[in-house]
Amino acid sequence: MKRATWLMLACVLQAAAAAAGPLTVEVVDKNGKPTPNAVVLLQVAGLGGQTPPPLPREATVAQERMQFVPAVSLVARGARVRFVNRDPWDHHVRSSAAGAAQFTATGKDAFELRLPGHEEGKPAQAVEVTLDQPGVVGANLLGCYIHGSMRGFIYVSDTPWAAKTGGDGTVRFADVPDGPVQVRVWQAEQLIDLPPQLLQLTRAPAQVRVQLQVVPRRARL
Ligand SMILES: [Cu+2]
Incomplete structure (x- = not known):
């Protein structure tokens, strides 16, 4: 076979290998x-x-009418997540690896904080958390101590x-x-x-x- 033919064949094979x-x-x-x-x-x-x-490196999760909104956030590892309380009463944000039998505030991926209620005419209270711990990858459960029904999730993906x-x-x-x-x-x-x-x-x-x-x-x- 001539060199040019080989070259062409190589190109075709490469194209096939890289198809998507x-x-x-x-x-x-x-x-x-x-x-x-x-x-x-x-x-x-x-x-x-x-x-x-790339997945978002910034996200906002609101606490609104006793719910985390959005209920599920998908972010990149290392993302900064801003929690905003839009309800007039206090909320907690506590996070732990989902699937754990209960919230564990001691794990590397866990955090908890309290956000004061939103006062009319003032900006809503917000706190920012950076999800950069290795253990944070996967689903993280959000909850509130005061309102047990509040459930949210942040899914941290490294792909x-x-x-x-x-x-x-x-x-x-x-x-x-x-x-x-x-x-x-x-x-x-x-x-x-x-x-x-x-x-x-x-x-x-x-x-x-x-x-x-x-x-x-x-x-x-
Ligand atoms: Cu609450």
Whole structure:
């Protein structure tokens, strides 16, 4: 074979190795209904594709009408999260690794603080926390000592291959490299980890559906 032919072949092979395509992941509950506020994480092994834009390094979580809003935040490790109390009464923000049987204020990833209630005509009280501890990766449960029903989550990811499902229960990654891909889904009320799904992506657009074993309560997005 001529040198030029070899070169061409090499280019074709390289293009094939670096191929990528869109991947849509739909998260549904036990009844098959789309589930918002689930975090989808990919572990990609192939080459090529376009790494998604970095996750937010800043986020705001409000305490509003006795709820954390948004109920689930997805941020990069090292993100600065600002907590704002918009209710007229005090709230706590306490955080610990989700899945722990109870709040542990001693862990590296744990913190707790108290935010005074919002006085009319004054700016709402806010505190900023930086999530830069190694142990902080994963789901972190937010709560309030005074109002036991308040639950929120901050999911800290050290990979940009992560997205939160919207109202349609779906996330779409535009350009996932071909080859083996592991899909993991976290959802606050799915207490038993779902087994990761293994896909073998080819050039064609791919779609996968992940079903939870629970029916989560509706929460604000
Ligand atoms: Cu409270």
